[in-house]
Amino acid sequence: MSASGTTGTPDVTVVLSARGPEPRLTRSLDSLAGQTLGLDGIEVLLVGGGPAGDSPVGDSLAGGGLVGDGPAGDEAFRDACAAEQLERFSASRPATVGAAVARARGRYLLFLRSGDFLGREALTRLVDAADIRGSDVVYAKTAGATGALFARTGHRVPHDAPGLPWELSGTKLFRREPVERHGLRFADEIPAALAAQAFTLEALFRARGISVLADYDYCFASRASNTDTDTDTDPAPGIEDLLRGTAAAMAVTARFTEPGRLRDGFHHRHFARELDPLTGPALLDVAEPVRRRVFAGLRRLVTDHLSDAVLTRLPPGLRLRLSYVRAGDLPGLVSVVRYEAGHGVPPLRTDLVSAGWRRTGPARHTLVLTARSPLPGLGALAEAPVRLTGTRPGAGRIVLRPAPDGCGTEIEVRIPADAFPPGRTRFGLRTALLGTEHQATVPAGAPPRRAHGLRGLRPYRLHVAADGTRGLVVAVAPLGRRQQPRSAPAT
Known part of the structure; x- marks a missing residue:
């Protein structure tokens, strides 16, 4: 089907990252x-693969030889290529990935990372x-791919196909005509x-149509690569770069979709993928001004794009x-990130500190519970974040305040004794935050009061007293005179 032999136009322009060993x-x-x-x-454009400001080298290969605008003069590029490769390719003027796309002549575009290689029949x-x-747009199966998207070959694939939003790397075939018609480019201020x-x-x-080809191992990825980041050829992106790249991607989705299931899927x-590291330990490793800028950007993303439907699908931490x-x-x-970094789990726990009766009037008592959560500012995260289970609604009064040592939240619950009916009542203390719930833990061997x-x-x-699981049990029993056994009748 190749058209290059009759038109002189290459079928595919491969934009290849030249960064790496x-x-x-x-x-x-x-x-x-x-x-x-x-x-x-085939036309090949070699670029540096780093941020746009790094002045990567661009080369053009067509018809088995290089077509360039100037002599080879980039020593870094020469050092990166073996002698036999230099005989086949020669360097030309510097170019960013965006400039490479603008210079491409092929009917189709494909982006490839240094170290990745194609099956012989791939193109x-x-x-x-x-x-x-x-x-x-044609998705090409990478060797070893097990995602739902590559379960079978398909054409006219819908945007909500399972797994499609998770495969956003450039290792796909893009028809160049719509790329040029719509002016699609890589943003210069973001790593490629x-x-x-x-x-x-x-x-x-x-796209007028999307195909997914799962019938062949089209690409063999370098071990250090993954589907969506160029860790093989790029330095690890800075936290602000990652934020800018994520914001740009989410803005595209918001521009082309309506609120609902499709937008939520992307x-x-x-x-799940980018905001996990953006809100993780990397936030602790940057200077305070950077941290504040990143947090401001995160707030914009959350305000503009985070629906409750998306939030409830994310991991609890x-x-x-x-x-x-x-x-x-x-x-x-x-505080939460530091806790998780030190404990290996998110601070989704509440510990009961004490439970006892307090006299509140003549022969009147109130059950007072004190608990502790490592979550700071608990009251600001949700309406009524702490709830009683096993009692009638409104049975107790719950007060949240900063823990005395400044770490976490202290919880005090007061329940009048009259709220418990005669007999045994099992109840507990539960913290609920946007679908993440956990029950307070009662210390083992807690003495009865x-x-x-x-x-x-x-x-x-x-x-x-403790009920033997993770809750409490209150027993209310009347006090009365013990009945004396009747005397046997005289005989």
Whole structure:
């Protein structure tokens, strides 16, 4: 199906990251040179793969030779290529990924990372699928991929196909005509690996058709690579770069979708993958001004894009951190991140400290519970975040205040003894935050507390103790004279 032989136009422009050790780059270039599509059908643009300001090197290969604007003069590029590769390719003027896209001549575009290589038939199969099916974007299965999207080959794939939002790297075939018509480019201010997500999303939403090819191992990824970040060839992105890249991608989704299930599916992917590290230990490692800027950006993302439907699908720890972002509580978020870094689990626990009877009038008593949560500012995260279970609604008064040592929240609960009916009542203390619930833990071996009070004119014994699981039990029993055994009748 190749059109290059008759039109002089390459079928595919491969934009290849040239950053990384020489053997990885050599492996990628060798795989392109060995494609069954033939060198006449391939144009290669080599770019640095780093942020746009790094002045990466751009090269153009067409018809088996390089077409460039100037002599080879970039020593860094020469050092990155083996001698046999230099015989095949020569360097030309510097270019960003965006500039590479603008210079591309192929009918299709494919982005490849240094170290990744293609199966011999990959480009032929991709071009044939796009030509025959009229697809503007073609997903190509990476060797070892097990995601739901690659369970089978499909064409006219809908945007809400399972797994599609999670595959946003540039290792796909893009029809160049709509890319040019709509002016799609990689944002210069964002590292290329992150800018690829916004580019891919807009291409997907504008595509007349999307194909997924799962019948062949099209790409073999470098071990250090993954589907959506260029950790193999780029330095680890800074936290502010990651924030900018994520904001750009989510803005594209918001521009092309209406509120609802489709938008939530893509936003869920970004909150689950990118906002996890953005609200994680990396936040502790940056200077305070950077931390405040990142937090402000996180608040904008949460305010603009985080629906309750997305929030409830996230893991409990991330859901908790985003709750602090939504509440605008940066110190609270930092406290939660530090707790999780030190304990390995989010601070989703509440411990009962004490439970006992307090006299509140003549022969009247109130059960007073004191508990402790490591969550700071608990009262600001949700309406009525602490609840009693096993008692009638409104039976107790709950007061939340900062813990005396400044770490976490102290919880005090007061329940009048009259709220407990005669007999045994099992109850507990539960903390509920946006779908994340946990019950207070009663210390093992907590001693029972007893008191005596009146109900009307009748005396009662009051008893509270651990119920042997994670709750408490209150026993209310009337006090009365023990019946004396009747004397046997005289004989």
